[in-house]
Amino acid sequence: MGIVMRGPRPAPSHEQLAPEDLPTLANLAKGRASGSTSALIRKTPLNPVYVAWIVVPHLLGLAGLALPWSARDVAVAIGIYLWIGFSVTLYLHRYLTHRGFDMKEPLGFLFAMGSAVGLSGDPVGWVSHHRHHHKTSDTDNDLHSPRHGLMHAHMKWFLREPADLDDAIRPLAEDCRKVPYLRWLERPGFFMIPHVVVAVALYAIGGLPLMLHGLYLPWIVMAHHTYAINSLTHKSWFGYRRFETTDDSVNAPLLIMSLGEGWHNNHHAHPRRASHGLAWYEIDATKMMIWLLERVRLVRNVHW
Numbered sequence: 167m168g169i170v171m172r173g174p175r176p177a178p179s180h181e182q183l184a185p186e187d188l189p190t191l192a193n194l195a196k197g198r199a200s201g202s203t204s205a206l207i208r209k210t211p212l213n214p215v216y217v218a219w220i221v222v223p224h225l226l227g228l229a230g231l232a233l234p235w236s237a238r239d240v241a242v243a244i245g246i247y248l249w250i251g252f253s254v255t256l257y258l259h260r261y262l263t264h265r266g267f268d269m270k271e272p273l274g275f276l277f278a279m280g281s282a283v284g285l286s287g288d289p290v291g292w293v294s295h296h297r298h299h300h301k302t303s304d305t306d307n308d309l310h311s312p313r314h315g316l317m318h319a320h321m322k323w324f325l326r327e328p329a330d331l332d333d334a335i336r337p338l339a340e341d342c343r344k345v346p347y348l349r350w351l352e353r354p355g356f357f358m359i360p361h362v363v364v365a366v367a368l369y370a371i372g373g374l375p376l377m378l379h380g381l382y383l384p385w386i387v388m389a390h391h392t393y394a395i396n397s398l399t400h401k402s403w404f405g406y407r408r409f410e411t412t413d414d415s416v417n418a419p420l421l422i423m424s425l426g427e428g429w430h431n432n433h434h435a436h437p438r439r440a441s442h443g444l445a446w447y448e449i450d451a452t453k454m455m456i457w458l459l460e461r462v463r464l465v466r467n468v469h470w
């Protein structure tokens with residue numbers, strides 16, 4: 167792979183990955199006579215294991231609506247939402263994928279576990295797929311462009327993705343494999359372990375209400391905000407464009423609960439910038455958290 171390592175900083179930004187990294191995917195798609203990566207996915211049937219991985223936590227979260235709430239349930243739900251949310255926005259996206267700043271341990275470990283608790287798959291897989299998206303945004307090789315269907319972009323793409331396509335994309339996140347706990351999470355099924363540990367712990371402490379309210383309801387809200395970044399923030403009618411990027415990305419004020427990821431057009435224009443909200447009215451909770459972590463020196467060298 168064409169990943170270039172320079173100096174003590176272990177990881178290049180995705181922009182440094184050469185276009186030669188992609189032919190593997192093109193060849194894979196051609197091998198199925200489909201012609202493009204997105205066509206390859208759309209021709210693949212839904213994977214029942216992935217469907218169960220998403221449907222079961224939805225059912226658990228919705229079942230929680232029928233149970234009475236306690237103040238403790240509310241507090242835990244907010245805490246888990248912020249943990250699994252920032253684990254995606256601050257850690258997987260702005261740190262690990264785009265290298266917008268450096269991060270100290272054990273903060274990285276805490277967020278890696280949070281991403282697993284939030285059922286985001288393993289970080290190497292997440293990073294490689296998102297780097298691939300930035301290289302191919304809204305082309306026929308984009309994994310999840312809404313040009314190929316809104317539901318395809320929202321969820322169907324990862325429920326259908328063939329295993330060999332996933333394998334072919336993963337080298338785009340080779341730099342992440344230097345971190346031992348990220349290699350551990352990449353082992354088949356291992357990213358489920360932190361999730362199960364937290365679910366069982368909540369059940370042991372507060373029974374079914376705490377588990378369903380504290381983990382699965384915030385998960386539903388967080389998961390659909392993440393999916394919406396792939397679907398709605400690439401639809402022109404869902405927001406406004408500040409930059410004339412080559413993709414369809416927009417800034418979406420309605421996705422305020424996405425912790426700042428809704429300013430997606432700003433992000434596509436400047437992928438490495440740690441701040442996605444650029445105007446005073448573009449509220450960006452992840453930017454505020456990075457600022458706070460920089461003040462206490464847990465985060466450094468921020469590309470503001």
Ligand SMILES: [Zn+2]
Nearest residue numbers: 299303415430
């Ligand atoms: Zn995008």
Ligand SMILES: [Zn+2]
Nearest residue numbers: 296300433437
């Ligand atoms: Zn990105």
